[in-house]
Amino acid sequence: MSNEKNHSPINGYIMLFLLLALLIGGVLLLRIYVGAFMIVAAVLLIPGFVLVNPNSSRVLLLFGKYMGTIKQNGLFWVNPFYTKKRISLRASNFDSERLKVNDKLGNPIMISTILVWRVTDTYKAAFEVDDYQNFVRVQTDAAVRKLASMYPYDNFADEGLDEDITLRSSVNEVSDALEKEVQERLSMAGIEVLEARIGYLAYAQEIANAMLKRQQATAIVAARHKIVEGAVSMVEMALTELSKKEMVTLDEERKAAMVSNLMVVLCSDKDAAPIVNTGTLNH
Known part of the structure; x- marks a missing residue:
């Protein structure tokens, strides 16, 4: 009150x-x-x-x-x-220092926040806390540490997690959760939080290179998965069209060879160098 x-x-x-x-x-x-x-x-x-x-x-x-x-x-x-x-009633900006904390998976990350706030109750700001400006800084850092421990930095398939909210991708959800957490802490000082959002987010230096390679590997695997799916569809379509139009009759052995060659051409990360057969199918 x-x-x-x-x-x-x-x-x-x-x-x-x-x-x-x-x-x-x-x-x-x-x-x-x-x-x-x-x-x-x-x-x-x-x-x-x-x-x-x-x-x-x-x-x-x-x-x-x-x-x-x-x-x-x-x-x-x-x-x-x-x-x-x-006591100023103007809106003030606070850009916190980059803190080293652990996310939900225990990975060390660097995180900072940008806070926009103002005093709405001068009695609480003057008498409920010792120094309301320092109170804002300390409580904001505490809220950021708590928030970082609630969500993973990102989703990885090998972690066995399927988080809907992550620090990296769920910007709006994380900002709303941060704003609510900071507001609860600063309400006793008569301070209204106008905006709270993540200003800086990255893996800590000691694991940054490893995590970058991990992200690259995940992206490569996902890309290869799409390539294989597309290649299988194209091979299936090719065999179906050849059979429908009766352009050539292939036994199972030649079908297997054709499938193997097409998969190599379509899935290879380098340009194929074809060898032209000027003889018969058997030579």
Whole structure:
């Protein structure tokens, strides 16, 4: 529950006019005690002026007691004995350092996050935590570490996993989970999370080369699988068309030889060098 309350200060321009009137009157009546009293009163009024810029606020304390928060923009005057603490209400960016953590599979990865946040409750930001800006940094790093341990970096067939969400491919889902986790941690400080997303993601240096080779091998196997599927379809189509049009009659041995030759040509990673037979089928 929020304990923030709005403070309604006195218009600063009215008090500024009064201050000038006291100073002028004090100078004119300086020879009598009234003039000195007016000058002293004017000096005491000066610390009460407070300027609040757009998207900024001032938290007011009177000898340790919370008196309220000024969120209006302009020049105001408050009790000169108030302690005035400035808290920005603007949106702020936080780009965390790259952290070395383990993903769900235990692989070391490097990860960082970009966070956009702002203060919505000045009471909580000022009094519920010691330093709300440092609180944002520490809790964001903790949330990123937890998030990284919940999902694998990527899916690999040999791991026996079929994860729908991975850190590398599921950008929107991971960002939503990160935003929710960070918001839960920062709500006690009166902070609203506007956006949270992964800013940097990569395998740690000690396994980066091995994982790159692994990804390349997985891609090669997948490509070969597609090539073999296509080659089998093409060989089947060729045999079917030859049989349908009765262009040539092949026994089982010659069919096997033809299939073998076509599979070699279609599946080879290099251009085939055909040998032209100018004789008969048997020579």
